[in-house]
Amino acid sequence: MINKTVKNAEEAIRDIENGMTLMLGGFGLCGIPENCINALVKKGVKELTCISNNAGVDDFGIGLMLQKRQLKKMIASYVGENAEFERQLLSGELEVELVPQGTLATRCMAAGYGMPAIFTPAGVGTEVAEGKEIRNFNGKDYLLEHAFDADFAIVKAWQGDTAGNLIYRSTARNFNPVMAMAGKITIAEVEHLVEPGELDPDQIHTPGIYVHRIFQGENYEKRIEQRTTRTKSEQHA
Amino acid sequence: MINKTVKNAEEAIRDIENGMTLMLGGFGLCGIPENCINALVKKGVKELTCISNNAGVDDFGIGLMLQKRQLKKMIASYVGENAEFERQLLSGELEVELVPQGTLATRCMAAGYGMPAIFTPAGVGTEVAEGKEIRNFNGKDYLLEHAFDADFAIVKAWQGDTAGNLIYRSTARNFNPVMAMAGKITIAEVEHLVEPGELDPDQIHTPGIYVHRIFQGENYEKRIEQRTTRTKSEQHA
């Protein structure tokens, strides 16, 4: 196997430069690459285009990069949790491309599958369709949407081996596998880095061929955005 | 959960009729739905269009259906192991569409992903491209290939639960997951049928929503096409 290990987030992002396009895995604050985001904030790299489903919250996730004005453009599907985002957007400081969530995921997947474009019905008849090619198949209209082209994809997994194979945990999977496939260079931070052979080949979510750098992250906060619970008395509700 | 269990292969294929289009999982003889194939042979349903990577061998797999002249058309990528196939093809008894393997897999996947068509460079400049739309993206030519439209997809998995969730074993996975997603009705035969909750949600290869009928198969032969081994003395070769 090919050893993809790097020491830490700083080494993993060493060659990310101003003006680059990054994909960042996660849905809300779930499954985001916390270590790499912190390292990007520390590095202070600017003029970035970020592709991520959400933009974090004001003081966590991509929100930290927004506060430091590191983003030129954000490509996302839902940004409702972030006041600083809305402020930068409405003031014109931040360029924003809002993309239907399924289109966002599929444009990542298309890159990983070597497909230059895909067809989706999402957005037909709306402003999302403006300027895009519409094509009818079997009586239904579809938009032609292009694969993303990202310099780096940065994902977070639960387990990974030094060959780059990744396994995600629960719904922290979300966009991570499709982004992991889609970067020119893919960086994976994992909660548990193990030796080749410790992961069952049948259970790998992202084959190592897609991953260029891997490291074991630390101090995961894993913040919960909407803590919703029920009490034991509701058990039989 | 929704219970998808049927008693056996006969019940699973009860409404497969003459002239229908079927997808059959497997690569070579690996991971093929043996029980359903045998039931289809017994039922004697005819004029079928079969989509499968291979056509079995003379006396096993889809070859059994060829011997009984049950196929009108075969859509496959490689059929080199089957003399009866070649005979029926050259004599004109059997209609054949040969499709590049990656195109075959991706046309199945497209159906399961609700994408009417995909772009692939495979076959550009060859007779596979004849009559097809060619489109250039970023300086490279791609063929427009359409999603398959199959009445039934019949797959084989290792484990499955009554809710239809499937887990495949080793390279017997092959075409099974993409075909499982692609049938108007999907039938899964499994080596081990278990109750919901016995499979780890993180390890499901095919979510149950794609599977309409499931049963525990029996008497799996799992024939090996090319038995290749080494002796212990070659261990350090």
Place this chain on the structure above:
Amino acid sequence: MLDKNGIAKRIAQEIQDGSYVNLGIGIPTLVANYIPEGFNVVLQSENGLLGMGPFPFDGEEDADLINAGKQTVTTLPGSAIFDSALSFGMIRSQKVGLTILGAMEVSENGDIANWKIPGKMVKGMGGAMDLVASAKNIIVAMQHVNKAGESKLLPKCSLPLTGVKCVKKIVTEMAVLDILPEGGFRLLERAPGVSVEEIKNATAGKLVVEGEVPEMKLS
């Protein structure tokens, strides 16, 4: 007039046994509480979960297990987890049969607007555009009028659209309506104590009333 739970309760009657359903944020989330006992209904959450269970007990929240509303949830026996591309694959291929979501406006031809107020609010469409473009059956759960007292059932949406000609049915605090193929809101049921006249006054789009309109039955 129904409260939010009443709307959810009424919508729950639309859910068929043995179906896969996607519930949007807000009132739709409440629908889960009213699915009839004994019904096998599987909830899909578009971030990548099939078989969404109830909220976890206090102290058992798992940051890695959330729904599309970012709420902590649980799995059920038979649940499956997958990535976001496959999640929308099953939506686009119509395996998820019913989508229930909120709206800011619905037009009499079934257009829906729920993601943007130009110059004022930009939250994004999330998965809504994919859902309304694909699901066979789309039910909108919303208030009949907005906070300014203006009807949300319009001849034509004024806000940027989420999808066109896709809404099949609407349940509000006042009424159940469906969209006629030729256009128009057909009044199917009145909320308890609400008159046809009141519904007419609250509906800016074309309202079609055929014969006697029954009152909703909420068991």
Place this chain on the structure above:
Amino acid sequence: MLDKNGIAKRIAQEIQDGSYVNLGIGIPTLVANYIPEGFNVVLQSENGLLGMGPFPFDGEEDADLINAGKQTVTTLPGSAIFDSALSFGMIRSQKVGLTILGAMEVSENGDIANWKIPGKMVKGMGGAMDLVASAKNIIVAMQHVNKAGESKLLPKCSLPLTGVKCVKKIVTEMAVLDILPEGGFRLLERAPGVSVEEIKNATAGKLVVEGEVPEMKLS
């Protein structure tokens, strides 16, 4: 003249440490035996396996674990299994950098034919069309002439094509050649004991000989 193993041995010199490689059926399969000790090379099998190991020991064959040639194989620590669509996804997106495959004909502009003899043989293209349409580096392993003694390195292929302008290098029992951007087989190395003259006679397409042509080094 090289035998099949000799061809495989020479091709193995083309493989870079730290690379992902797809080996076709026949001579290419033998290449695996000659990958230099200490090299980290991962073999991809397009049915859905990354990290293909050696054949199993007698009695340890697993019917569920085969390669694209339908041979029983093994996994290695760090292997991954996936479905056929993802397999070709990693091929199409050029993550598999090198493809080594056999051919019936190669033309001087890099076209390859290896899947069909009209009216005579129809095995199908399998994954070859996908592989040659996508891989960055494509090396052909084949005999210089066919059984009838006719050259397989042609000005133009006579058989149905598998791919166009895709072959980068050719290794035969007689020579190593690459395809020039402007067309033509450039002779890079001679097999031990084979003269340039003999190679010329066995090559129907345009052969480009620049200066002294060295003999292959097969350690």
